[in-house]
Amino acid sequence: MTRRLRIVSVVGLLLVLALQLFHVVRATSATWDEPHHLFDGYAILTRHDYRLNPEVPPLIKMVAALPLLDRSLQAPVNQDRHNQEEAFRDGREFVFSNGESRTLEPARLACMSFTLLLALLIYLFAGELFGYSAALFVLALFVFDPNFLAHGALVTTDVGSACGFLAAIYTFYRYCKRPTWPRLLLAAFAAGILLGSKFTGIFLLPILFLTVLAESALRRDPKLLLRRLCALIVIGACAWVLLWSFYGFRYKAGANGAELNPSLPVYLQRMYDQQDAKHLATLAKYKLLPEAYIWGLENTKQTEFEDTSYFWGKVYRHGNWEYFPVAFLVKSTLPFLILTCLGLAAAWWVRRERAWELLVLLVPVVFYMAVSMHSDINIGVRHLFPVYALLYVAIAGVAAVLLHRDRRFAYLLGALLVWQVFTSVRVSPAYMAYGNEAWGGPGKVNRYLGDANTDWAQQLKDVKLYLAAHPAKNCWFAYFADGAIEPSDYGIDCKRLPTTSTLWWLDRPMMVPPIIEGTVFISDSDLEGIEFGDGPLNPYDSFKTIKSTAVIDHGLYVYDGTFEVPLASALYDTHEARKALMKRDIDQAYRLAHTAVESAPQSAPVQETMGDVLMAEGNKAGALEHWQMALSSAEKVRPDLQDALVLELKTKISSTQ
Numbered sequence: 001m002t003r004r005l006r007i008v009s010v011v012g013l014l015l016v017l018a019l020q021l022f023h024v025v026r027a028t029s030a031t032w033d034e035p036h037h038l039f040d041g042y043a044i045l046t047r048h049d050y051r052l053n054p055e056v057p058p059l060i061k062m063v064a065a066l067p068l069l070d071r072s073l074q075a076p077v078n079q080d081r082h083n084q085e086e087a088f089r090d091g092r093e094f095v096f097s098n099g100e101s102r103t104l105e106p107a108r109l110a111c112m113s114f115t116l117l118l119a120l121l122i123y124l125f126a127g128e129l130f131g132y133s134a135a136l137f138v139l140a141l142f143v144f145d146p147n148f149l150a151h152g153a154l155v156t157t158d159v160g161s162a163c164g165f166l167a168a169i170y171t172f173y174r175y176c177k178r179p180t181w182p183r184l185l186l187a188a189f190a191a192g193i194l195l196g197s198k199f200t201g202i203f204l205l206p207i208l209f210l211t212v213l214a215e216s217a218l219r220r221d222p223k224l225l226l227r228r229l230c231a232l233i234v235i236g237a238c239a240w241v242l243l244w245s246f247y248g249f250r251y252k253a254g255a256n257g258a259e260l261n262p263s264l265p266v267y268l269q270r271m272y273d274q275q276d277a278k279h280l281a282t283l284a285k286y287k288l289l290p291e292a293y294i295w296g297l298e299n300t301k302q303t304e305f306e307d308t309s310y311f312w313g314k315v316y317r318h319g320n321w322e323y324f325p326v327a328f329l330v331k332s333t334l335p336f337l338i339l340t341c342l343g344l345a346a347a348w349w350v351r352r353e354r355a356w357e358l359l360v361l362l363v364p365v366v367f368y369m370a371v372s373m374h375s376d377i378n379i380g381v382r383h384l385f386p387v388y389a390l391l392y393v394a395i396a397g398v399a400a401v402l403l404h405r406d407r408r409f410a411y412l413l414g415a416l417l418v419w420q421v422f423t424s425v426r427v428s429p430a431y432m433a434y435g436n437e438a439w440g441g442p443g444k445v446n447r448y449l450g451d452a453n454t455d456w457a458q459q460l461k462d463v464k465l466y467l468a469a470h471p472a473k474n475c476w477f478a479y480f481a482d483g484a485i486e487p488s489d490y491g492i493d494c495k496r497l498p499t500t501s502t503l504w505w506l507d508r509p510m511m512v513p514p515i516i517e518g519t520v521f522i523s524d525s526d527l528e529g530i531e532f533g534d535g536p537l538n539p540y541d542s543f544k545t546i547k548s549t550a551v552i553d554h555g556l557y558v559y560d561g562t563f564e565v566p567l568a569s570a571l572y573d574t575h576e577a578r579k580a581l582m583k584r585d586i587d588q589a590y591r592l593a594h595t596a597v598e599s600a601p602q603s604a605p606v607q608e609t610m611g612d613v614l615m616a617e618g619n620k621a622g623a624l625e626h627w628q629m630a631l632s633s634a635e636k637v638r639p640d641l642q643d644a645l646v647l648e649l650k651t652k653i654s655s656t657q
Helices: 003-027 034-047 059-068 083-098 100-130 132-143 146-151 158-177 181-195 199-219 222-246 264-270 274-285 291-306 323-331 334-349 355-374 381-405 409-427 442-447 460-469 500-504 541-545 566-582 586-599 604-617 620-636 643-656
Strands: 309-311 314-316 475-478 515-523 550-552 556-564
Touching (some): 003 100, 003 132, 003 146, 034 059, 034 083, 034 100, 059 100, 059 158, 100 132, 100 158, 132 334, 132 381, 132 409, 146 158, 146 381, 158 222, 158 355, 158 381, 181 199, 181 222, 199 222, 199 291, 199 355, 264 291, 274 291, 309 323, 323 355, 323 381, 334 409, 355 381, 460 550, 460 556, 500 566, 541 556, 566 586, 566 604, 586 604, 604 620, 604 643, 620 643
Parallel strands (some): 475 515
Antiparallel strands (some): 309 314, 515 556, 550 556
16 A cells, blocks of 8 residues: 555544544533533633642643633633532533533534544554554544544543553653654653543553563663663653643642632541542642642542442442453454454464564553552443553554465454444444443443443433424433533423432432322433442332333433332432521421431431431430431441441441430
């Protein structure tokens, strides 16, 4: 193939990728994190304020907000609420008060650039390692990867960080291949971009260090090891300076010294792992990293501890080491998995003459996979995107080896590419819920995985179309991202059913009777119990035994009829009772708590609230009785998911007796 034809082919494939991503931009509604990421980036660029939500580094958020700088937009004023509440409330107001088409769509188009750059890097890296014909094959394969099409145009950090990882490893490889100062500085720049994209960037230096050790052992050259270690010091130092530049070379997160809420010292005191808190406090004491970056590192650890995970049809208090291997097997396309398996044979065939190339690709894959399996954040295969990027490069090696051994393997590679295109086009544009055919396809993924593997609350535009085709006089909606994004933002006028965010975090208005009638929409994440817990803890568990009327985008279920939702009603009444109790309206609190107990007497949170109300009345005996019932229920029904409640109840009981 001539050079001109290769260039035309690459440009054509990138154009196909861009058109598919543009379709996702227009066809899907805002996902859970996008509005607050976007407004955070806008606040950083326009107000130099990093307080809004430092849960991820600022670079990708800033890139997303760049197209908005020349537009006249109304920006909410910071109300000094808890950082994350402030971010989600202000993010929603910013996007939808100014219009989604004027804010979110251009931001998504900006984030597409990371996916296009990632595709180009895969091609260039694979071409340099294994030849550009094989590289063109993997580029075509990548262009039709459903997982990257699902996330490649979102205002999130997953694809951007994968791009940063591949860029950092590729540029370091090129430096090792021919050490020059320009190549070293380019590797340092890529490392800094990665650090500014996502906190997992901190694993880059350990990965490169292990790669250097492997290269030194392979080449048996101690002087080479010393030179490489010096290069790593330069890369680390330059990346650290570049990271500070993304924070304006300012330690404080807020402009003019404004504090985070909660402040960093207070937040560190609350951290469940006080050993980690001490390490982060040391970084803060000597101002080795920006305050917002340290706060975000702590938030990552806290989220890992607090978030539940859904795996193999069950909700777990923490993560499972098997989660990411299974997610990889379920969410990857079968052509990709077949080629990855063939890669084991190809690696054996070329282990001697291509040992260094194999190490450059496989050391990061093994390290990153091991770290992911150790993590308790089990919320989506998207966290493995750096692994996918490296494996795509490795697959080019598979193609090159196969074609070198027998040109007839071209038919196999062509068939796998056609299969990849077919499986991707068939699920379009509902790529988020993709699962391969061996596991039952997109409609069966929720048997094994949930959250962003199936449902990141992206279906509202299709819900709107469904209601236009199937008008409902009365509809109800348990929407996963409710509060951060609301169905009404897309013209969907349904009554709200409770979620954890609308009840206990963002406090959205609703009225929930024990029996509801009409059309009911339930996000898969709520149906599977990811928020409340599964089984008896899930107010929507009974719907799992009912055949749905329809399924929208493989991640949102539709039911028609009359349904009993006693626990949903009771949890709402419990929430309102607690609000009345805070206002010292004891009579109203008692009425609401009593109604909740009648609806769901087996619920530990409901019984606990009744006990709290009775204690406020001075009825210790009654309070103890309800707390005991709550404790008994919490210890019998998924105590692993109610461990904090069990401890709280035991403390109340012991201090009252």
